[in-house]
Amino acid sequence: MKYIYAFAEDQTLTNTELGGKGANLAEMTRLGLPVPAGFTITTAACRRYLNADQPDGEFLEGELMKALQRLEAKTDRQFGNPDQPLLVSVRSGAPISMPGMMDTILNLGLNDQTVDGLARKTHNPWFAYDCYRRLIQMFGDVVYGIEKSVFEAELTALKREKQVENDTDLSLADLKQLIQRYQALYQSADNAQFPQSVTEQLNLAVEAVFKSWLNSRAKTYRRLHEIDATMGTAVNIQQMVFGNYQGKSGTGVAFTRNPATGEAGLFGEYLLNAQGEDVVAGIRTPDPISTLSDQLPAIYEQFKGLANQLELHYKDMQDMEFTIEDGQLYVLQTRNGKRTPQAAFKIAVDLVTEGLIDRQTAILRLKPAMIEGVLHPVFDPKALEEATMLVSGLPASPGAATGTIYFDAQQAQRANEAGESVILVRQETSPEDIDGMVVSQAIVTSRGGMTSHAAVVARGMGCCCVVGCSQLSVDAERKQANFNGQILKEGSTISVDGHTGRIYQGALKQQTGKQQTALNTILEWCDEIAPIDVWANAETPKEVATAFEFGAKGLGLVRTEHMFFGPERLFKMREMILADELSDRQVALTALKELQLADFKAIFELAQERPCTIRLLDPPLHEFLPHEEADQIALAKDLQISTDEIKRRIAAKVEVNPMLGHRGSRLAVTYPEIYQMQTLAIMESALAVQLKQGHAITPKIMLPLIGTSNEMDLLRQLLVDTIDEFLEEQGQEMDYHIGTMIEVPRACLVADQIAVSADFFSFGTNDLTQMAFGFSRDDIGHFIGVYEEQQIITKDPFQTIDQDGVGALMQIAIERGRRTKPELSIGVCGEVGGDPDSIAFCQSLGVDYVSCSPYRVPSARLAAGQVAV
Ligand code: ADP
Ligand code: MG
Ligand code: MG
Incomplete structure (x- = not known):
């Protein structure tokens, strides 16, 4: 097996074998760009090394020496030869880029002899010794695990002794002394020595890079980005070029x-x-x-x-x-390049405009999960005006965050676990900080630029970040920081504006981000090609307005029960539920109808001609009743009955399995007047809005929890009679649709019968999943973790559709329903309606639209567009 390839030696190799860095170095070499010569050790070598019981790099050594000889010939230099020293870098490079997560060593090939050779050849001893001390430092860190900070401390100490500020102010003698001190660090840290044999340097470095695949920060990064942990890293050996040389370097x-x-x-x-x-x-x-x-x-x-x-x-x-x-x-x-979600959308659109890629490529490059990041929060402009700015820096990654400050990653992690919203404040970050960065709402550094570690990582995570705040100095040891003269201790609250780079004292009010033009362009392209529509689940006017702003084509689920939870309404609701006589119930219902009328009018006005699917009352009635004694006493007083009596009536509503109990359409079988009231409110408000606005409205009335065709037939007749009587009274005509949720497994199996009386179906995947698995959604939390751990279930079926089981039921329902009515409109309105993977699956079943919460509409539109490409 061949493990080593010179850059551009074999055109057929890709990232998988060469790693991203190696593949691109090869490609740039082929394109004729000025790339220093070198070769790549493949990921296969890394896998062989790491998978061995006793990792040993010996299998590679012969091939490595040959590759090195070819590099020597090409560069006209020799590894370890003081007269003509070849120096190389040893660079990790995984198949999927993991910036800064693994190790690289520069200036390999220097020892006590070659350093003098380099000095002579370049006529620049200072430079040669600077390279040497850098090598010893990186080698110690990567190969022997001696922390960078230990070397940094030594360097700082020396600069203090010599009373100089910059590294470059150190004299040649100082550098030589530093090198001795560094070598002593090897002794004290690991009883080790910096190897004078350059071949040994190379072998150890290559093995260390292999091993860096398994370091904890690389593992964390892979877990976070769902990168396959078995791939291994490639290693690139490349001739050094020197930016620290002289003059124009x-x-x-x-x-x-x-x-x-x-x-x-x-x-x-x-x-x-x-x-x-x-x-x-x-x-x-x-x-x-x-x-x-x-x-x-x-x-x-x-x-x-x-x-x-x-x-x-x-x-x-x-x-x-x-x-x-x-x-x-x-x-x-x-x-x-890694980029913020916001940049990703703009770049995708610009590349299409510039003719580099087509729309479909642009759509595929974006991920539905990025959209949340584009709709980043910003601070309320009013709040900003009144806020006290502490310091400012470079706006490295957009967003707005308020939280308590911590100065090291572990503290940040701990505070996060305690439920705090955390902001990590550091002089600079390094890959070791990754665990703390992940949990932070924002990252702030006093040093570094737009491409510093903090900035790159934060953008990748879509996390708000400000770097290079020159007026900030962090004293991690004393757990405090000086914000331009103001000392803040660990745990103080600040607000970070990643759009402007400003840091403010205390908490600031936020507003959610405005929609971006690039995002809208992409989503419009998606709408043009999407084979499945996106509707929204919304009930308050605010949610409905948001849904349409985000591009929902209709409302797939307006839940009416949420409308009864205001204090005044709850009282009327309770009155209605607890009434012993029909006449008492009617009085309460009349009052509720007035309230519902206003609710529905507001919705129809916003929806205009877009379809609105209103679901009639669904939950078990006892959910509306007071369970605290004090509330029961108050209610008894209001209703002018005794406390005992109210307790008796409440007790009568208690059920052992309420979610399988007297709820959904079953309520209307026993209390038809409830659905009659709601139906009238829907028709009356639709008619009023139609007359006022002039839009043609076709209300869609949805019956929940239908399990038999007899229920469906009965309730359809009830609604049709109610509506016809109303329209006749008004002397008006109006189209309407009466459909049903499909959420009881039995309904799937008899969908052909149910479809006779149904104008549309909408899968309520939450209940359908609950009943198909027999998992109570409210109790699954106790054991789903173990199920996932043991891979009994790979994904939470309430988040991503269970294709094999629930999906099969849906397929049957669609097939049988459309056997009765080929044109039957079919939607999905459960939680999974907003899940990108589930959307593709629903489309494959022949679902016409998915309906999800307003904030998930944009990502669902992107997912729907991606289905087409
Ligand atoms: P990372 O994957 O962490 O970015 P790299 O392998 O890219 O690590 O190395 C980090 C830096 O080291 C590079 O950005 C480059 O500046 C420097 N470097 C690597 N190889 C060479 C080389 N052959 N000559 C000069 N500088 C190098
Ligand atoms: Mg790099
Ligand atoms: Mg690096």
Whole structure:
């Protein structure tokens, strides 16, 4: 088996074998871009190494030496030869990019001899020793697990002793001393030594990168992004180029478009006289890429051209790493850039407009889950005016968050577990902080730029983030931070505006984000091709308005019971339920009807000609009754009956299994007057709105919990008689539809009979799932975790449709229903109506529309569009 390939050696290899970084280095080499030479060890080697009982890199050593010899020939240098030293980087690169989660070592090949060779050859001893001390530092961290901070502390101590501020102010002698101190750290930390044999350096580094696949931050990242944990990482060995060399040297990171907003144009940062991770690590605050055009105009132009070429080639926004060595530009990495959800939509639309991709590709690149991120909250503008700003920094990732501040990841995690809304405030973040970042509402750093670790990770998570707040200094040890003169302790409350980069004192009121134009464009494209419509479940005027703003084509479920919970209504409802005589019930119902009329009018006015499906009263009546003694006494007083009497009447309504009890259409079989009242209220309000607005309205009245065709026939007749009498009285005509929820398993099986009296079906997947499994939705919480753990069930069937069972029932119902009525309109109005996977499945069954809560409408529209491509 061949495990090693030179860049561009074999065109057929992809990310799976070469890792993302390796595949792109190969591709850029093929395109003729200035990429330092190198080769890639495949993921297969990593898997072989990690899967062995006793991990041992020996199987690779021969092939590795040969690859190295070829690299020596190509570069005209030799690994370990002081006269002509070849230095390389050893870089991890997983099949799916996991930025910063695994390890990389630079300047490999330096030892006490070659460092002098490099010094002689470059006539720059300072540079050579700077490379050497960086190698010892990274090698110690990656191979021996000696923390970066231990080395940093040594460096800081030395700078203090020498009374200098910057690394670059240290003298050559200082660097040599630093190297000795570093080597001593190996001794004290691990009783180890920095290997002087360059071959040993290489072998150890490669193995360490293999092992970094299993480090805890990589694991967390994979879990978070649902990345397959068995793939392993590739390792890239590449000739070093030096951004810390001299004069016109530097290193940087750039995106072809702004990863926070999606705006077109080169966006990035660089540092002159710097190497590798200096930019990303947030150690010095870098300069924006635009100033490179003043400092090194020719290089800037060349880089812009390359960036453009890469974007055209990959047809997506690129995230690139580059290094300039003594006036020579090198590209060290490119990948499709991570971006905020907001940027993702804008970029997708722009790429279509620019002709790089077609609409279908654009639609497929977006994920329904991103939409929540686009509708990011913002602070209320009024609240902002009155707020006290503490500091400001770079707006790295949009959003608005209020929470209590913590200065280290573990504290943040603990506070989050205690239920606090947490904001992580740090000097800078590093991959070790990932567990704390995940649980934070916002991340704030005092250092670093728009491409710093904090910024990149936060954007990936859609988490609000502000970086580089220069007026902020964090003292993690003393658990406090100085916000431009104001000291805030751990646990203080601040508000973070990720749109502007401003940090405010205390809590600020928020408003949900306005819809974005790019999002709307994409969703309109989706609507054009979607084979299934998206309606909404809504009942209050506010929800209904939101649903239509978000693009719902109709209302699939207006639950009337929610309308009876206001204090005044609840009283009338209780009066109606507890009435012993029909005449008393009628009085209460008349009052309730007045209230319902107003409810329905408001809905019809907003809906105009869009379909409205109103479901008649569904829950067991006892849900409306008071269970506290004090409330019962008060109610008895209101109703002018004794407390004993009220207790007796309430007790009479108690059921052992209320969800399988006297509810839904069963209520109307015993109390027809309830549905008659609701039906009249629906027709009367629809007629009034139709006359006033001039829109043709066809109310859709929906009967819940039908299980037999006799129920359906009986209740249809009841409603039809009520409506006909009403219309005749009014001397008006109006179309209406009477349909049913399909939520009792039996109804699925006799759907052909039920369809005789039903104008439409709507699957109530919550009840249908509950009854199909025999799982009580309210009690499943006690054991569903164990079911998922033991993989008895892989997904919560109340969130994602159970295709095999509930899905089969639906299929039967659709087939039988349409056997009776081929044109029968069929919808889904349960929780799963907003779930992207379930939407595709529903479409495949022949469902006409799904109906979900207003906030899920946009993501459902995207999912519906994706079904078509
Ligand atoms: P990550 O995946 O964490 O970004 P990389 O392998 O890309 O790690 O390495 C990090 C940085 O190290 C790069 O951005 C680049 O600046 C520097 N680097 C890596 N290889 C080389 C090289 N051959 N020459 C110069 N710099 C390099
Ligand atoms: Mg890195
Ligand atoms: Mg990189």
